Amino acid sequence: MTALSGCSTSTTAQGGPPGGVPPTCQQDPNVAGCIAGAAGYSCSGSDSPDESNGALSCSVGTASTGGLTLFCCIDTSAVPGCTADSRIVGCTGASIGFSCMGGVQPGQSDTSLVCSSGTPSGNATLFCCASYTPSTGTCKQDGAVQGCMGSSIGFSCTGSDTPMQVNASLVCSQGTPISGGTAYCCATGGTAPPMMMTTPTMATCIADLSVMCMSPGVGYSCVGAATPMQTDSTLTCGQGMLEADNTTKAYCCNAAPPASPCMPDPSVTGCPGVATGYTCTGNANPMTSTLLCGNAMPGANGTTSYCCTTG
Numbered sequence: 001m002t003a004l005s006g007c008s009t010s011t012t013a014q015g016g017p018p019g020g021v022p023p024t025c026q027q028d029p030n031v032a033g034c035i036a037g038a039a040g041y042s043c044s045g046s047d048s049p050d051e052s053n054g055a056l057s058c059s060v061g062t063a064s065t066g067g068l069t070l071f072c073c074i075d076t077s078a079v080p081g082c083t084a085d086s087r088i089v090g091c092t093g094a095s096i097g098f099s100c101m102g103g104v105q106p107g108q109s110d111t112s113l114v115c116s117s118g119t120p121s122g123n124a125t126l127f128c129c130a131s132y133t134p135s136t137g138t139c140k141q142d143g144a145v146q147g148c149m150g151s152s153i154g155f156s157c158t159g160s161d162t163p164m165q166v167n168a169s170l171v172c173s174q175g176t177p178i179s180g181g182t183a184y185c186c187a188t189g190g191t192a193p194p195m196m197m198t199t200p201t202m203a204t205c206i207a208d209l210s211v212m213c214m215s216p217g218v219g220y221s222c223v224g225a226a227t228p229m230q231t232d233s234t235l236t237c238g239q240g241m242l243e244a245d246n247t248t249k250a251y252c253c254n255a256a257p258p259a260s261p262c263m264p265d266p267s268v269t270g271c272p273g274v275a276t277g278y279t280c281t282g283n284a285n286p287m288t289s290t291l292l293c294g295n296a297m298p299g300a301n302g303t304t305s306y307c308c309t310t311g
Contacts, residue, residue, distance in 0.1 A: 021049040021056070025071075033094030033169025033188055034072035036112035038131040040094075041071045049073050050084065057084035059096050072096065072131065078110040082127075088119070090151035091128035093188035094169045097151075099124045107141065114141040116151050128153070130167055130188050137161045138181075145178075146206055148185040155184045205230070205251070213252035220251045228253050262286035262306075268297075271307035278306045 024047040031040025041049040042064070049071050050056040058073040072094040076084070081104035088097040096113075098106045099121065106129050107113045115129040128151035134140060138158040145154030155163045155172070158181040164170045167188075175182035205228045211219025220228040221243065228235050228251050240249035261284035268277020278286040279299050286308055287293045293308035 020053040022047040022052055025049045028070065031070045031072055031094060033131060033167050035131045035167060036133045037078065037110070038072050038074045038094075038112070041073060042068045043071060044068055057082075057096055057098070059094055060086045060092060062093060074110065074113070074131075079106045079113070080104070080109060082106050085126060087121070088116075088126050088128045088151050090187060091116075094167075095128050095130045095151065095188040098127045098129060100127060101125075114153050114155075116153050117143055117148060119150065128187075130170065130186075132163075132167055136166045139163045139166060139184075142183065145183045145185060152185045152187045155186060157182050157184065211250040211252065217252040217254050220253055221248045222251060223248050227251065265305065268299075268305045268307065273309070275307040275309045278308055280304050280306070 021041065022043070024045050025041045025043040028040045028042040031042070034040035041058070043049065043061075044067055048058060048061060048069070050058045050073060055076050056073045057076045057079065058071045061069040061071050064070050074096065079098060079100075081102060082098040082100040085097045085099035087099075091097040098115075100106065100118075101124055103125075105115060105118065105125075106127055107115045111134060112131060113129040114132040114134075115127040118125040118127050120126075130153060132141070138161045139155045140157075142154045142156035145156060148154040153170075156178060157163065157175070162175070163172055163184055163186050169188050170186040171188070172184040172186040175184050177183075204224075205220045205222035205226050211221060213219045220237070222228065222240065227240070228237050235253040235255060237251045237253035240251050242248075243250050261282055262278050262280040265277045265279035268279060271277050275294075278293070280286060281303055285293065285296070285304070286306055290310055291308050292310070293306040295306075297305045297307075299305040
């Protein structure tokens with residue numbers, strides 16, 4: 001993040017946190033990634049906006065030009081049950097760390113925040129949260145995205161949208177196709193977090209971008225005796241290779257091509273001579289320039305059967 005000239009000297013941001021900050025701190029609307037209901041501040045020296053204002057929860061601060069430190073802050077009352085916490089590794093930039101009690105999550109009460117899945121710490125749970133505008137674009141926070149560890153935040157998007165289009169300070173992993181869209185792991189710490197790279201603790205397989213496969217192959221990491229084919233029978237995979245941790249195996253897999261709508265079917269009866277029975281789904285028929293077929297015959301479950309000969 002960089003500080004730009006022309007910072008406001010007002011201590012109250014429209015729609016942002018309350019004022020009452022040290023005189024060495026000024027509101028700065030140009031703090032990257034500080035959007036929605038959050039407010040940015042530029043401070044000189046070692047001051048921070050929240051040191052004299054308990055109503056603020058702020059990021060840890062990012063060094064900028066001219067001896068300034070940039071902060072992103074929100075009104076603490078917007079996240080009851082949580083307090084600002086700087087202990088979360090990687091929760092830097094404009095992101096704000098929270099320690100929450102009793103199962104509370106910051107995003108439950110402040111919908112302008114998107115947060116990591118939470119890390120247990122004693123009786124509390126630690127979260128890393130970023131400012132976000134959920135109504136902009138199709139990307140939504142998605143706690144079901146696998147592999148978003150520590151301070152990283154999971155998103156699912158449709159079309160060509162990415163979380164970075166809403167919050168430019170987010171740094172996201174390469175998108176992974178999922179049903180109906182694309183999944184991302186994003187952080188505000190300046191380095192894209194890994195995605196789909198966690199080591200499962202039970203015999204299972206997960207998609208793993210770190211497994212390098214020739215296109216169009218997809219990499220998987222598996223624990224124990226599990227193989228990708230056990231959870232997805234449409235996959236055809238190569239021989240598993242033991243990974244560096246000596247506990248997981250890496251596989252490269254390809255999805256099976258879609259089944260032909262017409263397949264030879266020996267159960268079709270009444271075909272004369274050397275004719276072969278075929279069964280088709282939908283409106284398909286097996287006829288080609290070299291395969292000549294008779295009239296369609298109704299089959300089971302809405303299928304259609306034919307007797308065909310090569311010609």
